[in-house]
Amino acid sequence: MNNELTAVYFIWKRELIRFFRSKSRVIGSLGMPFFLLAVLGSGLNNVMEVSGGNYMDFITPGIIAMVLLFGSLLSGITVIMDRQFGFLKETLVAPVSRLSIVVGKSLGGATTAIIQGILILGIAMAMGVAVDLTSIPVLLILMLLVSLSFVTLGVALASLMEDMHGFQLVMNFIVMPMFFLSGALFPIDTAPEIVRYISYIDPLTYAVEGMRYLLLDYSYLPLSIVFGVLGGFFIITTSLAVYLFNGIES
Amino acid sequence: MYAIETENLTKKFDSLTAVDHINLKVNEGEIFGLLGPNGAGKTTAISILTTMKKPSSGKAFVNEKNVVDEADSVRKNIGIVFQDFSLDEELTAYENLDMHAAMYGIPREKRKERIEEVIEIVELKDRLHDLVKTFSGGMRRRLEIARGILHMPKVLFLDEPTIGLDPQTRKHIWEYIKSLQKKNKTTIILTTHYMDEADEMCGRIAIMDYGKIIAVDTSENLKNSLGGDVIILESENNEELEKELSKLKWVEKTELRNGRIYLQVKVGEKRIPQIMKCAKEREIEIESVNLHKPTLDDVFLHYTGRRIREETASGKESMRIRRKAWGRK
Incomplete structure (x- = not known):
């Protein structure tokens, strides 16, 4: 048992070392959300009227959710890179369970995604977005839940893929639709019926609404539904990740 | 007690049988070589023994x-030192x-x-805190060997540990491995398609082809099983010379191939003068003489009808194609 925990710790640490060592990854991951906030947020601020505040405030929780989605899913998908560069074999033949490898990897990916999320929150605040700081502890728990769900989704997808070719597919058919349908950039309650229904099956919607509730004190979804749905999603993705990762033969 | 024992070990990938009913017994402290062309099933066999792949049937014990x-x-x-690099x-x-x-x-x-x-053993002490991406191929390999022995394993698997390395580095790596085996009595299983390496390093060698083990013995015995040296001659009248030489009782076998005469004899260097004498008496001029001591390559040729070297050039390619055809698993 002790050995398994040590393994989890070392795999988690490896993710962090790799994250902080590649400066381009840190900067690159913050580039797009920054431009979305700075350009879209300030550009549309004066023409868009959304319930509960101005447009820049409105999209801030959405952008943070996006950072979590991108950061976590990418971390999960690095399993493919580990496979291509051979390192995965080294972990697979070590006398530790596959579960520990998935747990370490997921915690590591979630940690780096949350760091990115907090950085973008700081940037938003520096740009004048007023947020409710009293809810930060709950926000962190929500961020952890969201990140873990998407890292494990990434691990599950990566376990199915042979190489990086499938990555574009994931970006175009999972990540981007998830983001655009989540209500990160527009209010869902006033969207056309069909869009609204589709966005209800998008887990990111609940992440966005949860954060909106915590940071801006308004949302059309109660926090209990947010945590309920995301909790269920987390259980599904984690089970999938563990199951599919177990099936990998090197 | 055996370090490794397999009973009819088999691994199938759809229609391809990569490992076909292998029975192996490797003693503790032995350096045991698996020799064969690329795609022969060596890596698959190692993968099963190292728990990475599950056998389709049969048993294996480490x-x-x-x-x-x-x-x-x-x-x-x-x-384990894998064939492909596996460092972060x-x-x-x-x-x-x-x-x-x-x-x-x-x-x-x-x-x-x-x-x-271990870092001392592989002479990388001054690079210990450098990023691996700044390492050369030979240094990476040495680091992987250091990693492989870090936890003092009883059995060390080396899958083509010197592939793609320059001769000097190769020699160096083999020296480490030999000293390891002497010092710690580690059992070492290695695969290679460099026959000179297998010849020099291994106590016993198993020759593998198409997933089967064709022969297992020491390099010496394998070579002796071929029945001696080969003398290769070129002359102005090969047919007649062959006929004459085949009458000599110490010539065990003759063959005419590609415009050359192949003679199988024992202790070939002592027979060359006699051949020259025989040719001179018949007034046939000999253009070239070549004495060939059997190598593991010849052993391979003898058992499979093919040369290992011919295979290796295209072998890697065909292995890739085959691997693709297998799909994911």
């Missing part, structure tokens, strides 16, 4: 533990080793000590 049912205790006692390039040598040591259950206080020991 240190008397079943590789399927007792995978965890097998893993604790083996070290973004980490330093130390971080790679530290992580390995931790996962193999070496307690924290001992990790540093062990790392310093």
Whole structure:
């Protein structure tokens, strides 16, 4: 048992070392959300009227959710890179369970995604977005839940893929639709019926609404539904990740 | 007690049988070689023994533990150097080793000590805290060997450990491995398609082809089983010379091929003068003489009808194609 925990710790640490060592990854991951906030947020601020505040405030929780989605899913998908560069074999033949490898990897990916999320929150605040700081502890728990769900989704997808070719597919058919349908950039309650229904099956919607509730004190979804749905999603993705990762033969 | 024992070990990928009813027994402390062209099934066999792949049928034991049912205790006692590189390039040598040591259950206080020991053996001490991506191919290989022996495995698997390395580095690496085996009595299983390496390094060699083990013995015995040296002659009248030479009672076999005469004899260097004499008496002028001592390549040719070297050029390619055809698993 002790050995398994040590393994989890070392795999988690490896993710962090790799994250902080590649400066381009840190900067690159913050580039797009920054431009979305700075350009879209300030550009549309004066023409868009959304319930509960101005447009820049409105999209801030959405952008943070996006950072979590991108950061976590990418971390999960690095399993493919580990496979291509051979390192995965080294972990697979070590006398530790596959579960520990998935747990370490997921915690590591979630940690780096949350760091990115907090950085973008700081940037938003520096740009004048007023947020409710009293809810930060709950926000962190929500961020952890969201990140873990998407890292494990990434691990599950990566376990199915042979190489990086499938990555574009994931970006175009999972990540981007998830983001655009989540209500990160527009209010869902006033969207056309069909869009609204589709966005209800998008887990990111609940992440966005949860954060909106915590940071801006308004949302059309109660926090209990947010945590309920995301909790269920987390259980599904984690089970999938563990199951599919177990099936990998090197 | 055997370090490795297999009973009809078989691995099938759809229509292809990569490992076909292998029966092996490897003694403790032995350096045992698996020799064969690329695609012969060596790596698959190693993958099963190292618990990475499950056999389709048959059994395999490492240190008397079943590789399927007792995978965890097998893993604790083996070290592996993979054919392809398997280090994390973004980490330093130390971080790679530290992580390995931790996962193999070496307690924290001992990790540093062990790392310093192994890094000394592979002469990378001054690069210990450098990122692996700055390492050359030979240095990476040495680091992987250091990692493979870090947790003092009872059995060390080396899958083509010197592929793609320059001759000097190759020699160096083999020296480490030999000293390891002497010092720690580690059992070493290695695969290679460099026959000179197998010849020099291994106590016993198993020749593998199309997933089957064709012959197992010491290099010396394998070569002796071919029945002696070969003398290759070119002359202005090959047909007549062959006829004359085949009458000599010490010539065991003659063959005319590609405009050359092949003679099978024992202790070839002593027979050459007699051949010259015989040719002179018949007034046939000999253009060239070549004495060939049997190599493992000849052993391979003898058992399979093909040369291992011819295979290797295109072998890698065809293996890739085959692997693609297998699909994911």
